[in-house]
Amino acid sequence: MTGDNWTINGSAYIVGAYEHPTRLATDRSVGQLHADVARGALADAGLTFDDVDGYFTAGAPGVGPLGMIEHLGLRVRHADSSELGGAAYIAHVNHAAQAIAAGKCTVALITLAGRPRAAGETIVRSDFVGLDYGFDAPYRPVLANSYGMVARRHMYEYGTTSEQLAWIKVAASHHAQHNPNALLRKVVTVEEVLASPMIADPLHRLDCCVITDGGGALVVVSPEIARSLNRPLIRVRGAAETVKHPNGGYNDFTFSGGRWSGATAFAEASLRPADIKYVSIYDSFTITVLVTLEDLGFCQKGEGGQFVADGNLISGVGQLPFNTDGGGLCNNHPFNRGGMTKVIEVVRQLRGEAHPAVQVPNCDLALAHGTGGSLAKGHASATLILERE
């Protein structure tokens, strides 16, 4: 598998997944949360800490992955702390599959944990600390007003409405009612979203994801190890990542890097959007979902508003069930990074282990997509396509 035909398609399997049940970790440390989710995912896989020979994380305490490798008592021959914000953990599955395909490890553990809610965080500053720091900081961009600019521009160019955006939250809430661990389990209506306080116009409070503590973990292994375990086989079919940046001041807010990462991942998987039965789409804000669905090709650019309206994203109701755990909008957004929980719910769906009320029938192909950073400015996009064998 070298040269032009090199692919991760079929080179690795997700055999363990675990989402921390907490949403407020007042009495636990970040290290404890990493340990909790690592243990949970390894137990789910039927593996132990001693089996792990590759480790992946981002944003953890310490230098890159070093602190957590020590804390978890791991002995690894491959380590990766690629930092792509909330998209990192989706990219880590890609990187783990690459490392496994290249023989650099056989059992890869990916962990995410954090406790912004316990720390009292109420507004999420964007990590705009690039070389352009001096040209951003005076204007006080936070994530909400950055994504608010994207929503306003999308409305201007395509006639997208606040009601259409609200449908994304409504769909998430319909799913969250069945998740006992979800932070927000109440089903909301379009009217309730529009009546919630304006945060960064045109985005209302209920257009914004929750701030929660906790985390999650995944175990990605070689085909040989996957077949030796008595677990459902969730195969990596395709994956890609990219970075879209302001391009020297010539930037179009109405599309994301998902246009590029999605096309690459679908090509690697030899699949089309119509083949996908379920999607986990990073939902930092409702507009993030709308733009992403367009960019991945689930509808035409500019038609996202019509696509998400009238319950089209609600499992059992619409054409494209999304974020059946309640997503970041209702369930969980640990450490302000949504990529991990996106993959976990894809695994649940492909195993048939989602809540029966939201389980997609015959779910054999699913997609997770993450956006890290600011949609309006620099951001990473990571797409992952998985298949139940």
Added chain:
Amino acid sequence: MRPDSQSVPSPDINPETAPIWKAAARGELALGYCASCAKYHHYPRSLCPFCHSERTELRMSQGKGTLYSFSTLHRVAEPYTLAWVTLEEGPSLLTNIVDADPATLNIGQNVHVVFIASENGTPVPMFTTASK
């Protein structure tokens, strides 16, 4: 609404960006310009982000542009408006809109630069719809 200087974080200044802030102190908005590909860019940098030539220089903008998008952050002590403004020279930049009622703003509206003192006194370019 015009922000109080104490609420405007001052820019980090480094050897590459110092001339830009010197221009700002004179009330001028500096853009990057590449002599090789004849294109403006923002933020200015020594390596052209398009053709990767080093034949770059600072050129002063006329300070006029249009509003590409904007969002006012509410639920804070003093709401303020983040914006992306497209300059007549071509590039767009992140900024704030000041001295204007956010409720009256529209995408495509003409805006022009004003300089607002930041926390440590360094003036930073912001934009307004108000007539000069």
